[in-house]
Structure formats: structure tokens, C-alpha cells
Amino acid sequence: MKIINAKLEHEAIYTFAVIFENGTTWRRSISVLITVTPSPPCPIVQSCRSCDECTVTFKSKDPTTLTCYVEEVRPNVTLYWSVNGDNVTYTETASSEINNNTSDTWTISTTILFELTCAENITFCCSVFYDHKILTIGNTTVQVRS
Numbered sequence: 001m002k003i004i005n006a007k008l009e010h011e012a013i014y015t016f017a018v019i020f021e022n023g024t025t026w027r028r029s030i031s032v033l034i035t036v037t038p039s040p041p042c043p044i045v046q047s048c049r050s051c052d053e054c055t056v057t058f059k060s061k062d063p064t065t066l067t068c069y070v071e072e073v074r075p076n077v078t079l080y081w082s083v084n085g086d087n088v089t090y091t092e093t094a095s096s097e098i099n100n101n102t103s104d105t106w107t108i109s110t111t112i113l114f115e116l117t118c119a120e121n122i123t124f125c126c127s128v129f130y131d132h133k134i135l136t137i138g139n140t141t142v143q144v145r146s
Contacts, residue, residue, distance in 0.1 A: 008034055008104050036074035036105050043068045043079055043126040061117060068126035069109035072100065077130040079110040085122035090114035 003010050015029045040051050046067045048054035058064045068079050076099075081092050091113050098107045116122065 003032065006032075006034055010034065034074060036072060036103070038070045038073040043070050043128055045124075045126055058116060061115060063113060063115050065111050065113050066124060066126075067109055067111045069107065070128065071107045072103065072105040073108065073128075074103075074105045075130060076106045077108060077128050079108055080127055080129055081110065081112045082125045082127065083112075083114075083122065084125070087117045088114055088122050089117070 001014065001016070011032055011034045013029055013031050015027060018026045020026070042051035044050075045054070046069075047056045056066075066081075068081065070077065070079065076097060081090075083090055093111045093113070099105075100107065110126070112124065114122075114124075
């Protein structure tokens with residue numbers, strides 16, 4: 001089976017059956033999931049605006065935020081931050097999800113609030129997570145210097 005110009009209404013479970021001359025039947029079911037890769041194909045960090053690694057500078061001991069987002073993605077995904085470095089305290093807010101009813105896609109964002117305490121270099125990485133695996137949408141890495 002091949003679906004040409006797949007649309008949201010094609011998302012379903014399809015069952016195929018073969019009935020042999022001896023009366024036995026072979027059945028298999030497959031799930032078709034319609035996906036939409038965001039453009040650009042990575043989460044965007046507001047200070048970077050591209051999929052490439054970027055470097056941003058903040059003052060030590062000043063609470064600062066970084067927001068990461070993807071636009072028009074399907075299925076609904078989760079964004080999360082990972083932090084590599086010492087002397088940084090941080091909290092991550094819950095992701096927000098906005099469903100675009102016309103294309104059944106989502107715009108998702110997450111924000112990390114952090115404070116550098118005598119840190120020289122910290123790396124924040126924003127990744128896309130779906131169904132217990134990291135999607136190939138990509139990651140965005142931010143090098144932070146104080």
C-alpha cells in the first residue's frame with residue numbers, strides 16, 4: 001500500500017488480510033502516523049535564531065531566561081533542556097502547547113530560568129522528545145559565558 005499526498009484523514013490503523021486457497025488467513029495491521037517536521041528542522045532558541053550552535057553572554061548572578069521553541073510540528077512533542085557545567089542553578093518551566101486547528105500542528109516552547117554563579121562556560125542544549133525517544137528533528141546548543 002502506498003499513500004500518495006498523505007493527509008491527516010489518512011492517519012489510522014490499516015489491516016491487510018490474505019486468504020489462502022486452503023482457507024487459512026494471514027492478517028497484519030499497521031499504524032499510519034502523519035508527521036510534520038518543523039521548519040527549520042530544529043528547536044530554536046530566542047537568542048540564536050538558527051540551528052547552529054551559538055554563544056551568548058550574560059552577567060554572573062543575574063537571573064536570566066532562555067526560551068526554546070518549535071513551530072508547526074506534528075505529532076505533539078516535548079522540549080527539554082539539558083545543562084552541562086558547574087556553578088549554575090536553574091529551573092525549567094512546563095512546555096506550552098498551542099494547537100493550530102487548520103493544520104493540526106503544534107507550536108511548543110519551554111523556558112529555562114538560570115543564574116550563573118562564577119561560571120565560565122555553561123552549555124544548554126534544547127532537545128525534542130517524543131514517545132520515549134529523541135526525534136531526528138535536531139538539537140540546539142547554546143554556549144553561555146559570563
